[in-house]
Amino acid sequence: MTATDQLLFQGADWDFRTLQKICDTCEQVACDELGLNVYPNQIEVITAEQMLDAYSSVGMPLFYKHWSFGKHFAFQEASYRKGLMGLAYEIVINSSPCISYLMEENTATMQTLVIAHAAFGHNHFFKNNYLFKQWTDADGILDYLEFAKRYVAHCEDRHGRQAVEHTLDAAHALMSHGIDRYPGKKSLDLRAEEKRAGRRRAHEEAAFNDLWRTVPGGKVKSSAILDVERRRQMLGLPQENLLYFLEKTAPRLRPWQRELLRIVRHIAQYFYPQSQTKVMNEGTATYVHYRIMNRLHQQGRLTDGNFLEFLQSHTNVVFQPEFDDPRYSGFNPYALGFAMMQDIERIVTDPDAEDREWFPDIAGKGDAMAVLRDIWANYRDESFISQFMSPRLMRQFRLFHLHDDPEERAGILVDAIHNERGYRRLRRELARQYDVGFIDPNIEVVDVDLAGDRRLMLRHTVVKGAQLTETDTKRVLQHLADLWSYDVSLVEADAAGTVLKEYVAHPRNLAAAA
Amino acid sequence: MAIHIVDRRLNPGSKSLENRQRFLRRAKALVQGAVKKSSQERDIKDVLEGGEVSVPIDGMDEPRFRREGGTRDMVLPGNKKFVEGDMLPRPNQSGGKGRGAGEGDSEDTFRFVLSRDEFVDLFLDDLELPDLAKRKLAEVECEGIRRAGYSTSGSPANISISRTVSRALARRVALRRPRPEELAALEAELEDCSEARRVEVLAEIEALKAKIKRIPFIDPIDIRYRRFETVPKPVAQAVMFCLMDVSGSMTEHMKDLAKRFYMLLYVFLKRRYRHVEIVFIRHTDRAEEVDEQTFFYGPASGGTLVSSALQAMHDIVRTRFRPEDWNIYAAQASDGDNSYADGEVAGRLLTDKILPVSQFFAYLEVGQENGLSYEMPNSALWTLYEGLRANGAPLSMRKVNERSEIFPVFHDLFQRRTQQERTAS
Numbered sequence: 012m013t014a015t016d017q018l019l020f021q022g023a024d025w026d027f028r029t030l031q032k033i034c035d036t037c038e039q040v041a042c043d044e045l046g047l048n049v050y051p052n053q054i055e056v057i058t059a060e061q062m063l064d065a066y067s068s069v070g071m072p073l074f075y076k077h078w079s080f081g082k083h084f085a086f087q088e089a090s091y092r093k094g095l096m097g098l099a100y101e102i103v104i105n106s107s108p109c110i111s112y113l114m115e116e117n118t119a120t121m122q123t124l125v126i127a128h129a130a131f132g133h134n135h136f137f138k139n140n141y142l143f144k145q146w147t148d149a150d151g152i153l154d155y156l157e158f159a160k161r162y163v164a165h166c167e168d169r170h171g172r173q174a175v176e177h178t179l180d181a182a183h184a185l186m187s188h189g190i191d192r193y194p195g196k197k198s199l200d201l202r203a204e205e206k207r208a209g210r211r212r213a214h215e216e217a218a219f220n221d222l223w224r225t226v227p228g229g230k231v232k233s234s235a236i237l238d239v240e241r242r243r244q245m246l247g248l249p250q251e252n253l254l255y256f257l258e259k260t261a262p263r264l265r266p267w268q269r270e271l272l273r274i275v276r277h278i279a280q281y282f283y284p285q286s287q288t289k290v291m292n293e294g295t296a297t298y299v300h301y302r303i304m305n306r307l308h309q310q311g312r313l314t315d316g317n318f319l320e321f322l323q324s325h326t327n328v329v330f331q332p333e334f335d336d337p338r339y340s341g342f343n344p345y346a347l348g349f350a351m352m353q354d355i356e357r358i359v360t361d362p363d364a365e366d367r368e369w370f371p372d373i374a375g376k377g378d379a380m381a382v383l384r385d386i387w388a389n390y391r392d393e394s395f396i397s398q399f400m401s402p403r404l405m406r407q408f409r410l411f412h413l414h415d416d417p418e419e420r421a422g423i424l425v426d427a428i429h430n431e432r433g434y435r436r437l438r439r440e441l442a443r444q445y446d447v448g449f450i451d452p453n454i455e456v457v458d459v460d461l462a463g464d465r466r467l468m469l470r471h472t473v474v475k476g477a478q479l480t481e482t483d484t485k486r487v488l489q490h491l492a493d494l495w496s497y498d499v500s501l502v503e504a505d506a507a508g509t510v511l512k513e514y515v516a517h518p519r520n521l522a523a524a525a
Numbered sequence: 526m527a528i529h530i531v532d533r534r535l536n537p538g539s540k541s542l543e544n545r546q547r548f549l550r551r552a553k554a555l556v557q558g559a560v561k562k563s564s565q566e567r568d569i570k571d572v573l574e575g576g577e578v579s580v581p582i583d584g585m586d587e588p589r590f591r592r593e594g595g596t597r598d599m600v601l602p603g604n605k606k607f608v609e610g611d612m613l614p615r616p617n618q619s620g621g622k623g624r625g626a627g628e629g630d631s632e633d634t635f636r637f638v639l640s641r642d643e644f645v646d647l648f649l650d651d652l653e654l655p656d657l658a659k660r661k662l663a664e665v666e667c668e669g670i671r672r673a674g675y676s677t678s679g680s681p682a683n684i685s686i687s688r689t690v691s692r693a694l695a696r697r698v699a700l701r702r703p704r705p706e707e708l709a710a711l712e713a714e715l716e717d718c719s720e721a722r723r724v725e726v727l728a729e730i731e732a733l734k735a736k737i738k739r740i741p742f743i744d745p746i747d748i749r750y751r752r753f754e755t756v757p758k759p760v761a762q763a764v765m766f767c768l769m770d771v772s773g774s775m776t777e778h779m780k781d782l783a784k785r786f787y788m789l790l791y792v793f794l795k796r797r798y799r800h801v802e803i804v805f806i807r808h809t810d811r812a813e814e815v816d817e818q819t820f821f822y823g824p825a826s827g828g829t830l831v832s833s834a835l836q837a838m839h840d841i842v843r844t845r846f847r848p849e850d851w852n853i854y855a856a857q858a859s860d861g862d863n864s865y866a867d868g869e870v871a872g873r874l875l876t877d878k879i880l881p882v883s884q885f886f887a888y889l890e891v892g893q894e895n896g897l898s899y900e901m902p903n904s905a906l907w908t909l910y911e912g913l914r915a916n917g918a919p920l921s922m923r924k925v926n927e928r929s930e931i932f933p934v935f936h937d938l939f940q941r942r943t944q945q946e947r948t949a950s
Contacts, residue, residue, distance in 0.1 A: 027530055027532065030530050034528040056531070057536075058534050061536070064541045078544065079548075080541065081543075084548075085637035086637055088638060092638060184587065186589075187590065188590065331602055333601075334601035339603075342602070409603050409605070411601060411604040412599070413599050414598055415598070424610070425607045425611040427609055428604055432609065440599075471590075475598075480591045480592070483589060484588075486586070
């Protein structure tokens with residue numbers, strides 16, 4: 012066989028036969044040589060406009076209708092047209108089959124890169140990482156989204172667009188606090204959820220009897236006898252999943268409103284692992300595409316020219332500007348993830364004395380892919396960084412830690428740098444930046460005043476003096492009060508229990524919610 | 526493992542269209558305000574092009590719980606000279622401190638692009654054509670003809686040959702009419718066959734011929750005629766007359782104002798009618814129909830006789846635009862000068878000839894830049910038209926001095942009104 016026979020393609024053009032060939036070859040390398048375990052792949056070629064569409068509905072192929080997605084679309088379209096923003100080369104969806112969207116404008120090299128990156132890198136991560144296994148149901152997500160879309164449309168027909176929009180607005184405002192952070196007893200099965208909702212509706216319709224409305228209610232139990240502890244236990248308090256709490260206990264929500272809250276909550280939960288594994292996810296995908304592309308070049312399946320094109324865009328992707336660079340906007344997850352994966356490969360195959368001291372478990376083990384596969388399966392960003400950031404990498408990135416205390420008049424303290432004394436502190440602080448426990452404000456429902464005016468009481472536990480922004484908080488609480496339909500109060504207190512600030516919101520229209 | 530590759534490019538695009546419309550509906554008041562504002566800044570031609578508007582984010586925001594302030598720890602890449610324990614001076618107004626409470630959003634306005642249609646829609650949204658129900662003209666419809674299937678009777682000119690022939694064929698097949706080939710085959714057999722057979726064949730041929738005769742190739746019951754029916758057709762075309770005084774007293778500025786008004790009217794009519802024609806009539810002491818370029822920029826001088834333009838318009842309507850077939854709109858721009866003697870002629874022309882056939886007649890009095898309209902005495906033409914209006918002639922009249930007044934005036938003229946307001950205005 013001559014060299015040209017082995018080439019996947021030449022130049023920049025591709026057609027669907029080329030794509031198929033690229034996929035097959037990538038699959039060989041990914042599954043046989045790297046030992047990846049992936050969901051079946053589905054690759055869809057789309058236009059720039061369709062990519063913008065996908066952007067505005069959080070990357071999902073189908074989604075319910077809401078004005079806020081239109082707003083994002085308008086905004087992104089404007090910045091895309093002005094050339095402020097390039098579009099991603101791909102979007103990949105955590106589902107089975109795993110759907111990757113490829114832009115039609117990509118060159119053949121870019122398509123190869125993107126297929127290796129998304130259809131094998133991300134795909135493997137989705138299928139194997141423990142967070143995704145625990146929190147998401149790749150088989151059911153597309154069906155569930157389809158259900159959600161239909162259900163929302165159905166509600167709009169029955170109850171009016173205004174009412175649905177209002178409920179969704181409120182639910183979206185609380186989306187970041189609609190997540191279970193700790194695994195419960197039951198794992199999520201989205202198909203069963205959909206069936207359950209249908210059954211419940213059918214039962215309600217079958218069992219509907221207008222006479223029940225006229226039956227006088229029983230005597231209200233004297234709430235005085237319910238002591239605080241028992242009440243809190245019955246309501247499942249304290250509860251940090253605000254949407255769940257409202258869905259289950261808000262007194263005057265209609266059934267369909269509860270179902271909408273449930274839908275928003277499930278979707279938030281579905282995205283929860285992605286926000287915790289940004290660095291690892293991108294690192295994995297970048298590492299995988301780098302390995303696959305190099306292998307293809309070695310095998311003579313890519314020309315030198317195409318390989319150079321790949322290297323150029325790869326280098327752009329993993330570029331990390333320094334802190335004083337105008338382009339700096341935080342850590343680039345691709346750069347950090349890729350650097351760490353490569354560093355681990357080095358530690359496993361070619362460790363030095365320092366590595367043996369820091370990473371006795373993996374240093375010199377020899378099989379880099381086995382170690383990496385294990386890491387990809389069992390860590391999230393925070394634990395990954397706190398375990399595997401090596402001193403060598405900290406020196407390479409020249410990391411340093413700033414401690415900014417507003418009380419300190421003299422300025423900002425350089426607390427640690429990349430030296431022997433600083434490694435562990437640097438690593439701990441960096442890991443903390445990726446800890447979801449610190450990223451979202453910690454807000455819980457602490458009590459409901461059942462004896463009095465049914466006020467819902469929330470508490471924000473202030474960490475390191477960072478308080479909630481006032482305007483936004485008022486608006487969110489307004490939405491919360493509308494759903495709860497009685498007063499809502501939020502107390503900001505620090506660890507010692509000192510109250511720093513208190514908010515109260517009143518529901519806007521009791522009649523509308525009733 | 527099978528890999529599916531799907532080409533989605535041909536899928537219907539603009540999946541986000543509905544979300545976008547919802548967004549625009551929700552932001553309508555805000556966007557409309559922005560559209561009005563931006564349309565005052567730009568040329569009328571550009572108004573048609575749509576484009577970028579920015580709306581305040583207020584009311585369109587999606588609030589979330591956010592935090593700010595407090596002690597911050599950060600790990601950064603790219604250390605060059607810092608060592609542990611260094612104190613760095615804070616940059617002026619360091620982030621997190623200088624911001625007022627609640628500025629969670631990094632931007633307080635939100636810019637996005639409206640398409641041409643969206644822009645014009647929003648811009649003209651609360652305007653409507655003057656309702657002329659009281660005049661029969663608005664309801665005049667002409668009759669159109671359209672195909673409506675087939676019928677068994679009709680004029681020979683309307684015979685549908687293909688339908689008729691296919692029905693005949695069906696009938697011939699159903700009744701088993703012998704085909705000519707069968708007859709030819711028998712006759713060929715007749716040529717060389719035994720005597721006994723000959724008699725049989727002859728009988729068969731006879732039978733076939735008889736059958737062919739009984740079953741005609743085309744029977745009257747096969748014949749079908751194309752049927753037509755008449756349908757009422759709304760008048761979907763409009764003509765717009767632009768009348769302008771081009772005598773020496775009209776300055777460039779005044780013409781510019783008039784031009785802007787005409788263009789707006791054109792855009793507006795264009796949205797309502799499939800076909801809009803424009804007729805430009807300029808006049809001094811005599812009127813002529815000209816093309817657009819000459820109309821706005823051609824030099825002319827002379828006295829002023831408004832009636833000449835009205836007469837010209839009347840002639841053109843009579844010869845080219847039958848009021849039954851055309852919606853007629855007219856807008857007249859002038860600085861208000863007219864020779865005193867002409868007043869009566871013009872008034873009569875207007876009330877007797879022009880207004881009865883027009884859907885709408887607007888008079889726009891353009892003034893000097895920086896001129897203050899309320900300080901000027903009413904011009905000859907204004908006084909004349911006001912008199913007509915007082916006698917119940919359906920005329921709209923406005924005064925304009927500044928470019929920025931064009932939009933409000935236009936808006937005012939076509940604003941959606943309640944019945945009472947309409948009769949009052």
